[in-house]
Amino acid sequence: MSLKVSLIENVSKSHTTIKMEGSVTELTDIKSHFDFPLEKTLIIHCEHVNKINSTGVKRWINFFTDLSKKGHVLIFKALSPLLVEQRNQVTDFLVNGEIYSIMIPFLCKESHCRKEFYIESDLSSILDILDFDADSDFDKFPVSPKCPHCGSDKTEFSDFVEEYFNFVNNLSKNTKAA
C-alpha cells in the first residue's frame, strides 16, 4: 500500500491532526499528500505506517525537516514498531519532533493463538515504567495486557527492552521531566 495521508482535524490557529498510513519509499512524494493547510502544531498519527526503506527514511527526514524549518511543531502519536525501530537507529528520524506515544508489541503465548498485537502507550507512562533515572535493567517489560484475539493474559512484550526503548536515552531532559 502506498502512502495515504488523511486529515483528521484542523483547529484554526491551534493544530492540525493527520493520519499517515502505508509505505514510504523512493516512489513516495510525501509533500504531494499534504494538500490541505497546516496549523502551527502538527499531530501525526503513525500507527499504520508499515513500510519504509532507506530511501524512504531519507525522504521522511527531508520532508519533516522542511516543515520544522517553516516553524511547525511536530508531535508524533502511536509510532508503529517499524518507526520506533527506525527512530532507535537513526537519531534524526523524527527531526526535532516530540513523541507523544508509541505502539508496543506483545505476543500472545497461548499455544493456539500466538498472535502479535500492539498497544498504544504514551511516553510518560513508558518513562514511569522504565524508570529511566534509576538505571533499571529489565529483562522483561513489566506489563502484560490481555490478548485482544483470545483474551488470554499469557502475553509478553515481544522485543528487548533495552533495544526497543533505546530512543528514551536520547530524549531531551525536558521531555523526560515532562
Added chain:
Amino acid sequence: MITAKLKNLVNLTSKDESFFNDFVNFFNLAYHNTFGFKKNSIFFLDETTIQHSRVLAQEMPESYCFLLTDKKDIREYVLKYGDYVKGFFIAGEKDTKSKMTILLCALTNKEFKDIYPNSFNAEINFSNQKNGIVEQLEKALGENKHINPRLQNFIINTLDELLLNAIFDAPIEISSKKNLLKNIARDTIFILEKPVYLSIVMGTNFFALSVEDKYGSFDFDTLKKSLLKNPVEQYNVIDDTISQGAGLGISLTFNRGASLAFVSSENNFTKTIAYFPLCDDYKHFKNKERFLLNLLWKN
C-alpha cells in the same frame, strides 16, 4: 575443494538441529559455484561466547576466522587462542548477554538450484522491476500466518534494500571508484547495463534471499565501517552529498537482525545473501544466531 563440517557445540533440541541443517544449506548458497575455500575467506560470527569460542578454536583450527563480537574480554580470548584466531574487531563496548549457538558451518560446492529446486529465480533488467518483485514477496509472505508480521516486514524490507544496492550502488567503475549512477534519482526508470539476479528460497523454518550484481565492486572496508557499530548505537547523519541513496540499507538490515553473507569477485560479481530463521515470535528471531560472512574472491 575443502568441505568443512557443521558441528554444533552446545545443547541442541531437534528443532535446533533442523535449523542447523538449514544453516548448512545456507552456506551452500555462498559456495554454489566452483569456489574452493581460499586463504582470504573470512567468517564473521556475531555474539560468540567465550565458551563457544574455545570449542570453535579446537574444532576449526585451519579456518580463517574473524570474530565480530561485543564481548569485552575478546582480547584475552584472542591472546589465548591466537594461533587459531587470525584477527578480530571490536564491535562495541557493551557487555550484552551472549546468545550465540552456531559456530561452525559447512561448505560444499553444490549448486543452489540442486539444494533448493523450488527456489524462485528472477533476472532483473529494468530499475522499476524492483517494486513489482517486492510487492509479490509481500503478498506471498502475507499469506503465511505462522511468520511474525514484523519479521515479514523485515524480510520484505531486506529484499528492497538488497535490490536497491544492486541496482543503484553496485555500478561502480573499479579503477576510479566512481559510482556510475551517483546522480540518478532512485525513482528513475531505466534499463540496467548489467542484469541483477535474484533467488528466493523459503524452507520450513528459514528464508533466504540472494541478490547478485555483475559489477564485483564490493568494498569490504566500506561495509566494515558501517557495520562495526553497536546495534544500539545510533546514526545521526544522512549524507546528502554521497549519492541519491541514504547509505543506511545494509547497516539497518544487519542491525535489525538479518544474517548476511557477501561473496564477491572484483570486476566480476557480488552476491549478497540474507538469511532469516522463520518464527512467529519476533523477539525469538532477534535472539537467534546472527552472523556476517564475507567471502572475498580475487581473480
